Amino acid sequence: MKSYEVNFDGLVGPTHNYGGLSYGNVASQSNSQQSSNPKEAALQGLAKMKALMDMGFQQGVLAPQERPDVAALRRLGFSGTDAQVIERAAKEAMPLLVASCSASSMWVANAATVSPSADTADGRVHFTAANLNCKYHRSIEHPTTSRVLGAMFANQQHFAHHAALPAVAQFGDEGAANHTRFCREYGEAGVEFFVFGRSAFDTRYPAPQKYPARQTLEASQAVARLHGLRDDGVVYAQQNPNVIDQGVFHNDVIAVGNGEALFYHEDAFLDTEQMLAELQGKLAKVGGNFQSICVPRSAVTVDDAVRSYLFNSQLLSRPDGSMLLIVPQECQANERVWAYLQSLTSSGGLIREVKVFDLKQSMQNGGGPACLRLRVALNETELAAVNPGVIMTAPLYGSLTAWVEKHYRDRLSETDLADPQLLLECRTALDELTQILKLGSVYPFQIN
């Protein structure tokens, strides 16, 4: 049976703004307080989805969330009508209003960890919503994420959904941003690679000194258990704490994998040789031939990687077995990174082509091509069981573009977030979106 990797991209929400909310994420911190352009952000994301679809890849779309999150503000003690809740939060605790307005759910690599049916004990595709416990503005995403994923992958014969892990730092879980899967074919058993930043309970593992390590070993292990993965089908590795301290807040900022290949920076991991050997050995057991492409620090420094987001790229398989890398424009702007990419594609190796996308609006908050997509490997039967409303087609692209043009502002600054009109605009837009994507009622304002 045929199988695919389907990329579900997060649609940027109408409140996209630069809140400076993510300590440890250099771009988020350095662009804080700049005004944003939500319309441009959403159109840039849609253009990437359309381009991948046009190249013949399976592409889906994941809906944004209701923001400002008035219910979250109510839980923090603000009361009255929705407009009063927003007004009071703006007056008394602006940082909380900013957090409740973040469109951060667009980075759907953090929405969940997904294990394909070929890897799981019950032969279903398993999803665990990420608790995103490290940052308040992201920790409020998972209830709606679970409802949206449930509406997209509703067929219980094929899809199993797990609630987010306990919402404490010891189980900090950032979803697929620290999870990669290696396999020969997407529909065959593979090896799931979990990268953690620290251990919550075992003091033998070092931790970063400056910035937080968002993903814990214990969270990764819990997800592997929930999904029913075989011991032989899992490899855990620790991210190098020094690179976290240089702004590598997720593994997907310093490594990307696809098929049998891992593309990574020399400084990405601890105990790299042992890790590579384990990946090679376990992939061989399921008939795979592991390949690694190491980018040396002499060619690209960690700082270059963080600024250009070279590794936050999408590594995609082409029909001839070679691979294509989807990179953000910032890679072209960095001389060393661009020179490296030129030599990589002309060397006759696995990665033969690079395609550049303008994702500046998202990049300025630390979200590159890979952050914007959640990968779900599906066989033909499972793909047919996905809610067809969320699979990208030319007409859907047209409808979503018109929807963005109609509802989104082209400028948003912090003071605009206090405008109660923004909440109404957002709800009107999302109500229409649930009809376009055939999701049913998934948002708090539709349910309560």
Ligand code: SUG
């Ligand atoms: O969690 N930025 C996101 C970026 C997530 C990128 N995802 C992956 N690498 N997979 C984060 O730090 C910034 C929001 C703000 O500052 O307004 C933010 O949440």
